[in-house]
Amino acid sequence: MRIKRVVLKNFRNYSDLTWHPHPCLNVISGDNAQGKTNLLEAVFFCMAGRSFRTSRDREVINWEEEGCFARARIERENFTSSQEISVSMNKTGEKFFLLNGQKQNRGKIFQPCLSVSFTPTDLDLIRGSPSERRKWLDIELGPYDYKYFYNFNQYERVLSHRNNILKNYGRGNRSKLTEMIDPWNDQLFLYGSLIINSRINLLKNIFPQLKEVFSDLTGGKEELTFNYLSSLPLEKGTAPEDTVRLYEETSKKKINEEIARQQTITGPHRDDIVFFINKTDVKKFGSRGQQRSVVLALKLALMRMFYREYGEYPVLILDDVFLELDRQRRNGLDNLLRGEGQVFITSNSSLREYFSGRAGFYRVEKGKIYGGEN
Numbered sequence: 001m002r003i004k005r006v007v008l009k010n011f012r013n014y015s016d017l018t019w020h021p022h023p024c025l026n027v028i029s030g031d032n033a034q035g036k037t038n039l040l041e042a043v044f045f046c047m048a049g050r051s052f053r054t055s056r057d058r059e060v061i062n063w064e065e066e067g068c069f070a071r072a073r074i075e076r077e078n079f080t081s082s083q084e085i086s087v088s089m090n091k092t093g094e095k096f097f098l099l100n101g102q103k104q105n106r107g108k109i110f111q112p113c114l115s116v117s118f119t120p121t122d123l124d125l126i127r128g129s130p131s132e133r134r135k136w137l138d139i140e141l142g143p144y145d146y147k148y149f150y151n152f153n154q155y156e157r158v159l160s161h162r163n164n165i166l167k168n169y170g171r172g173n174r175s176k177l178t179e180m181i182d183p184w185n186d187q188l189f190l191y192g193s194l195i196i197n198s199r200i201n202l203l204k205n206i207f208p209q210l211k212e213v214f215s216d217l218t219g220g221k222e223e224l225t226f227n228y229l230s231s232l233p234l235e236k237g238t239a240p241e242d243t244v245r246l247y248e249e250t251s252k253k254k255i256n257e258e259i260a261r262q263q264t265i266t267g268p269h270r271d272d273i274v275f276f277i278n279k280t281d282v283k284k285f286g287s288r289g290q291q292r293s294v295v296l297a298l299k300l301a302l303m304r305m306f307y308r309e310y311g312e313y314p315v316l317i318l319d320d321v322f323l324e325l326d327r328q329r330r331n332g333l334d335n336l337l338r339g340e341g342q343v344f345i346t347s348n349s350s351l352r353e354y355f356s357g358r359a360g361f362y363r364v365e366k367g368k369i370y371g372g373e374n
């Protein structure tokens with residue numbers, strides 16, 4: 001998949017931009033605060049329908065304007081003609097998606113997302129709280145199961161009702177609470193266990209790619225494994241159909257604690273993943289370099305998963321991370337950097353010594369882009 005043209009209007013500090021990126025490798029350099037990350041964010045915005053650096057998408061609208069759009073013309077492997085994706089947004093944060101000029105619903109265009117991004121803050125995926133890892137599961141991996149998004153939304157809805165009931169009736173009469181909460185429990189257990197089963201299944205699916213990528217990145221010296229850490233007492237052999245029952249049993253045992261804390265304390269919204277390198281917990285004991293390798297591996301494995309599914313690579317975005325990777329890890333990126341997929345890299349320096357002759361080199365200055373020679 002390749003982006004042929006990007007058009008931006010009032011996107012961050014790009015008031016008006018038309019850009020024809022290099023088909024393989026785009027190296028974007030420039031001083032601080034000129035718009036390098038903004039440009040990658042815009043590319044990602046077109047390919048994912050959201051930002052990679054904020055959950056408040058409205059922030060991407062230029063401060064002095066009422067709305068913005070980002071548009072990309074892309075060529076895909078199995079399509080005879082190119083496609084145009086357009087994402088526009090108004091001040092209220094409402095987004096509109098067009099595919100070839102026709103209004104289209106988001107899931108139809110970006111399921112899963114057509115771009116994978118790797119930025120310095122992605123290190124939070126390992127170093128941060130469990131919610132960071134759940135976000136990875138829900139947003140990046142979830143779309144590979146077409147029912148995931150629906151089940152996830154149902155679960156969130158039920159969870160929020162149930163938490164409200166615990167808040168409002170938890171301190172009062174117990175039979176009233178039971179009467180209120182019972183009708184929600186079955187749905188909670190149902191959708192919650194569907195999500196847990198999906199996650200475990202998705203992790204199982206991505207594992208071979210992850211193992212392979214990680215071994216490439218470390219020259220075969222290190223082995224990456226992980227555990228899905230559930231708030232339910234799942235065991236290795238737990239059959240998917242038993243998850244509901246386990247959820248129900250665990251939840252029953254925890255009801256007093258739930259009342260005391262006024263919230264639902266078991267379920268997929270409390271789960272986590274632990275990563276191990278050679279059996280050692282990476283979050284607790286890994287070096288920064290190892291943690292970065294795991295994140296890179298998760299991203300590259302996602303790209304291979306996309307490839308397996310669609311026979312082409314999604315667009316890869318590397319914001320300020322290239323120089324932080326050592327030689328071995330850079331080599332691990334090599335297939336992608338040698339033209340199998342289109343890549344966008346930002347850096348303070350021009351990186352000519354690495355990519356001379358096979359990349360377009362661009363300079364960004366105050367929301368304008370210059371250059372493009374090989």
Ligand SMILES: Nc1ncnc2c1ncn2[C@@H]1O[C@H](COP(=O)(O)OP(=O)(O)O)[C@@H](O)[C@H]1O
Nearest residue numbers: 012013032033034035036037038059061062063
């Ligand atoms: N919504 C916005 N409207 C206008 N300018 C913005 C907006 N958001 C960020 N900027 C400007 O973008 C610049 C930062 O761009 P960025 O791409 O992060 O820089 P860098 O080149 O260092 O990656 C800053 O000058 C900031 O003021």
Ligand SMILES: [Mg+2]
Nearest residue numbers: 036037038320
């Ligand atoms: Mg930046």
